[in-house]
Amino acid sequence: MKRRDFFRNSSLTAAGLALSPMLFSADDNTSLLLADLKDEAKNIIFLVSDGMSIGTLTMADLHLQTTVGKHSTWIENYKNGRFKRASMDTASASSLVTDSAAGGSAWGGGVRVPNGALNVGANGEFHKPILQKFKAVGKKVGCVTTVPITHATPASFCVNNKSRNNQPEIAEQYLELKFDVMMGGGDQYFSAEKRDDKKDVYAGFKTAGYDIAKTKSGMNNSLNTNKPLLGVFSDDSMPYTIDHKSDKKLQNEVPTLAEMTGVAINKMKGSSDGFVLQVEGGKVDWAAHANDAPGLIYDQIAFDEALKVALDFAIEDGNTLIIVTTDHGNANPGLFKGSKADENFARYQTMKKSNTWVMQNLHANLKPSQLTELIEFGQGFAISDDEVKIILNHVEGLSEEELQDYNKMPYEKFAQIHKNYTNVGFGDMNHSADFVECAAFGPGSELLTPFIKNTFLHNMMLRSVGITK
Structure with a gap:
């Protein structure tokens, strides 16, 4: 073959791979046989x-091992063999790197859609x-989350909308659907005082016979x-877990994800036809975007506590399928090698505040000594004078x-400084195309195969309860 032809053919091959519909198509093994269901x-x-x-x-598991001497619920159930495990391809219809709307829609609608859309295909279907x-x-149905209940992941199980950004509209769609339990943040999308159109969506829910809760006691x-x-x-969104734990007022007024999960299960478990509940640790994603390691680790642990609530119920009930997974990776964080890696990672044991809390307390007239004291108070270590200057020069x-403005704060710079004291670093500030963890327990878990595309889980859920289409 001539050298010129070789390069021409190679370029065409590369272009063909880049555009191959196989990379973005719906799962080719979503046809599950009911005969496979025990x-x-x-x-x-x-x-x-x-x-x-x-x-x-x-890191959440390592933190628990070094603080309370036990694995996370997720890892413990890998260890004891109770969970069936798979790797999952998370691509969307428009990209190898999905967003949460398309990632959730693969589960919610069973078809890969373009990033940004909620169960709406490229041609509007x-x-x-x-x-x-x-x-x-x-069945009774519901969602609980630590971000706005109108956000992409809960919405992906509930509605069709051309854009995940239409959260005021999504709040009204929820009213039309009249689902049984919906909990999270997002008051600005329901309140007449905060919505641009001044529509009182809460009033609509009250008229429809809902209990409206705005506190944990409610x-x-x-x-x-x-x-x-x-x-x-x-x-x-709801507060980061690490900030919640250090604030008595928040603890009294704002429920944890585990508490919301428990209430949702108890509200729906009496249904003779059963229930389906989506539980989202949404702030894990937000912390990853912010390279906020204390926010990330503690919110992952809070998610794990919600998993334990769900799993304990499923074990006792015997008729409940648990699926636990993520829609995509984000920021690729990790604990990295160093002479004091163990000692530095242990700093998270005594931290009281997230990186986001530090960012929210920055102001134009903040003195270097005040920033040093702020970080020492919230996170237990003092950064150098040069590192203080990096942050203050940015603002x-x-x-x-x-x-x-969240986007103008030096989150990435602060995370890089943090690594000097914790050995925890990040690869980026955005989603990744990594294959991710997926696990299942209970009746229907036998349908899970070792490697799946995200759309697989839609059909798996339907088939697990005997619905064929």
């Missing part, structure tokens, strides 16, 4: 640690979301009624409005 499930609890790279799962399918056969009180529940506990000249 026992049908009555209930499904689908748990998503949003944006969980393998390093996130690892709608794919019926899975909670609508389950509601149609009589959520717990809903257990005394048979009404469906809408719980909204913050304006936007110098910013207006008070700009200082409230």
Whole structure:
């Protein structure tokens, strides 16, 4: 072959691979045979640690081993063989690197859609979301999350919408659907005072017979009624777990993911036709985007506590399928080698505040000594004078409005400084195309195969309860 022809052919081959529809297509092994199912499930609890790279799962487990001497629930059930395990390809219809809307829609609608869309294909076609399918056969359904309940992952199980950004519209879609339990943040999308159109979406839910909870006590009180529940506990996302643990007021007013999960199960478990619940640790993803290691580790542990609540119920119940996974990796964090790696990683044991808390306390007139004291108070170590300058130089000249802008804060720079004291670093500040962890327990778990595409889980859920289409 001539050298010129070789390069021409190689280029064509490379281009063909880049555009190959096989990379973005729906799963080719989603056709599950009912003969493969030993026992049908009555209930499904689908748990998503949003944006969980393998390093996130690892560091949370290492933190628990070095603080309380035990594995995380997730890893312990790998160790004892209770969980069936798979790797999952998370690509969307438009990219090898998915966003949460498309990632969730692969599970919710069973078809890969472009990034940004909720169960809406590239040509505008709608794919019926899975909670609508389950509601149609009589099951109670719901979602709980630590980010706005209208956010991409819960919405992907519930609605069709051309854009994940249409959160005010998604709040109204939830009202139309009348699902049984919806809890998380996002008051700005329901409140007449905060919505641009001044529509009181809460009033619509009240008229529809819902309990409306805005505090932990209000959520717990809903257990005394048979009404469906809408719980909204913050304006936007709920606080990071590490900040929640160090603030008594937050602890009294804002429920944890595990507490929301327990209430949701108790609200729906009496259904004669069963229930389906999605549980999302949404702040895991937000912490990864921010390269906020203390936020990340503690929120992954909080997710693990919710997993334990769900698993304990499933073991006792005997009729519940547990699926636990993530929609994509994010930021590829990890604990890295160093002469004091163990000692430095142990700093997370005594930290009280997230990196985000530090960023939120930056202001234009902050003195170097004040920043040093702020970090020492919240995180237990003193950074160098040169490192203080890096942060203060970044925010110098910013207006008070700009200082409230998440994207203008030196999250990445602070994370790089953090690594000098904790040995925890990040590869990026965005989603990755990594294959991710997926596990299952209970009736229907036998359907899980060792390597799947994300769309597989849609059909697996349907087949596990005996629905064939």
